[in-house]
Amino acid sequence: MPPVNRNKPVRAASSESEYTLMDFMREFPDDATCLEHLWRTRFAPDGEHARCPKCVETRVFKRYETTQQRQSWTCTACGHHLHPLAGTIFAKSSTSLHLWFYAMYLMTSTRCGISAKQLERELGVTYKTAWRMAYLIRNKLMTQGTEPMDSGNPVEIDEMYMGGRRRGTPRGRPGPDSHKTPVLGIVQRAGRVAAMTVPNVKRATLFPNIRQYVLPKSTVYTDELAVYNTLDRGRKGYHHRRVNHSEGVYVSGDVHTNTMEGFWSLTKRGIGGVYHAVSKKHLQGYLNEYAWRYNERLNPRAKFSTLLRRAVR
Numbered sequence: 001m002p003p004v005n006r007n008k009p010v011r012a013a014s015s016e017s018e019y020t021l022m023d024f025m026r027e028f029p030d031d032a033t034c035l036e037h038l039w040r041t042r043f044a045p046d047g048e049h050a051r052c053p054k055c056v057e058t059r060v061f062k063r064y065e066t067t068q069q070r071q072s073w074t075c076t077a078c079g080h081h082l083h084p085l086a087g088t089i090f091a092k093s094s095t096s097l098h099l100w101f102y103a104m105y106l107m108t109s110t111r112c113g114i115s116a117k118q119l120e121r122e123l124g125v126t127y128k129t130a131w132r133m134a135y136l137i138r139n140k141l142m143t144q145g146t147e148p149m150d151s152g153n154p155v156e157i158d159e160m161y162m163g164g165r166r167r168g169t170p171r172g173r174p175g176p177d178s179h180k181t182p183v184l185g186i187v188q189r190a191g192r193v194a195a196m197t198v199p200n201v202k203r204a205t206l207f208p209n210i211r212q213y214v215l216p217k218s219t220v221y222t223d224e225l226a227v228y229n230t231l232d233r234g235r236k237g238y239h240h241r242r243v244n245h246s247e248g249v250y251v252s253g254d255v256h257t258n259t260m261e262g263f264w265s266l267t268k269r270g271i272g273g274v275y276h277a278v279s280k281k282h283l284q285g286y287l288n289e290y291a292w293r294y295n296e297r298l299n300p301r302a303k304f305s306t307l308l309r310r311a312v313r
């Protein structure tokens, strides 16, 4: 066997990881590299020339050493400052950019989620800071797309109550005083998922969401909940098939909602096991996070790189 360079670990061909911690540390070894990345991506591709909004021209910018360690570059013609962090989720944060990037790395590489408590330990920041970082990453960077799903593969639609219904227990809506939050899920087989909290599971609430994501003429699979009864009517012309969960039928040929159930089960296990209790107010953020990771499985780019691109756009 050839000698191994232990300072340059090579990822095993069998590893499922597309971007390891070692890759991350090579690309972003310190805070300055992270700042430079933002500067080049947002303003100055060559690191030196950027468009000065005051001169209204491309100028040479320099980063002057100051006592306050200002995170800005200065126009050498007029003295105007450009701040690469302005308008990003990193602005007005006293946490090191390197730690922000590392938090993003952790949230993209986990499968089941990472709690604020664990982020606190990993990053060495306060719980409050860790919680806020995860909150912003989930709600600003991992937001779900609004564009419709491709035509072609069948779409499964299923609703659930967070902390509510399990397979085999009687269905139906929890009473009005319930703390359970209804959630609507739409998934295309071998495609994207969209998961959203909804105020209720009435037709008037669910259908606009379904119409937004599901193209006309698509084949749609649901369970037997009455609210879906009219899905095959109307201009959209959906081909609608149902499985009778209440009669214990979960699969009938191609007709099932197992893809959606699989996503729910991962999400419920994750939220239950990692985050414990999630309030109605914050549930959408967690759904974003799970949907984001699920949808990114289709993307050959490393998840971390995709998230970073969202952070600097």
Ligand SMILES: [Zn+2]
Binding pocket: 052, 053, 054, 055, 056, 059, 075, 076, 077, 078, 079, 080
């Ligand atoms: Zn200028």
